[in-house]
Amino acid sequence: MNTELTAIGLGPGDPELITLxxxxxxxxxxxxxxxxxxxxxxxxALRIAMPWIDQARQRVVTLPLxxxxxxGQLRPAWQAAAExxxxxxxxxxxxxxxxxxxxxxYGTFIYLWRxxxxxxxxxxVNVIPGITSFAxxxxxxxxxxxxxxxxxxxxxxxxxxxxATLQRLLSEFATVVLMKAGxxxxxxxxxxxxxxxxxHALYAERVGLEGEFITRDLRALDPQHRPYLSLIIVRRxxxx
Numbered sequence: 001m002n003t004e005l006t007a008i009g010l011g012p013g014d015p016e017l018i019t020l021x022x023x024x025x026x027x028x029x030x031x032x033x034x035x036x037x038x039x040x041x042x043x044x045a046l047r048i049a050m051p052w053i054d055q056a057r058q059r060v061v062t063l064p065l066x067x068x069x070x071x072g073q074l075r076p077a078w079q080a081a082a083e084x085x086x087x088x089x090x091x092x093x094x095x096x097x098x099x100x101x102x103x104x105x106y107g108t109f110i111y112l113w114r115x116x117x118x119x120x121x122x123x124x125v126n127v128i129p130g131i132t133s134f135a136x137x138x139x140x141x142x143x144x145x146x147x148x149x150x151x152x153x154x155x156x157x158x159x160x161x162x163x164a165t166l167q168r169l170l171s172e173f174a175t176v177v178l179m180k181a182g183x184x185x186x187x188x189x190x191x192x193x194x195x196x197x198x199x200h201a202l203y204a205e206r207v208g209l210e211g212e213f214i215t216r217d218l219r220a221l222d223p224q225h226r227p228y229l230s231l232i233i234v235r236r237x238x239x240x
Contacts, residue, residue, distance in 0.1 A: 009130020013208025082115035
């Protein structure tokens with residue numbers, strides 16, 4: 001019996017933004033895996049998908065995964081999660097792994113996939129893409145991401161926060177998307193002010209979730225204590 005695991009990108013948070021293909025895979029699954037931070041918070045991915053889950057028929061398994069860059073903590077967590085997944089999938093035909101956004105864009109599934117290949121090379125793995133948070137935020141704000149021959153770059157915010165780096169990027173790309181801004185927001189705003197680009201940026205947090213906040217008025221934004229699920233889009237090209 002062939003066993004399939006499908007990674008489903010749920011989109012940024014709104015349950016209605018899951019794709020039809022993702023929904024069909026979710027409803028066909030016998031076991032559903034969802035990441036959960038180790039601080040005890042409920043799985044956001046699971047909360048998004050809950051309207052579509054039949055708990056009487058489908059087994060739900062949460063996987064504790066730390067929110068850290070420490071490889072000493074991450075690798076053992078990926079390994080332990082992969083072992084749980086292989087065990088739960090044994091004897092079943094279909095499983096799914098749920099996550100925010102797109103599975104292959106800074107997604108937790110990339111790391112789990114590596115570990116699954118080592119433990120279950122016969123496992124058939126499928127990936128269903130999801131709507132990204134920056135695409136959803138741009139749509140809500142009416143902000144073009146790229147036009148004609150313009151170039152766009154997507155980066156993790158914590159590595160691209162000084163004015164010199166942003167100036168170099170914006171000389172090469174019309175639009176710069178800085179993901180997972182969080183603690184880096186103060187330094188990014190300072191750099192944008194130095195470059196005179198505060199009026200050419202969009203800030204968004206918890207897109208599609210309760211507490212969603214999207215604004216183009218970065219001058220009025222309190223940069224302190226912004227959440228991990230936040231982003232900044234900087235655009236030097238034409239604005240609407």
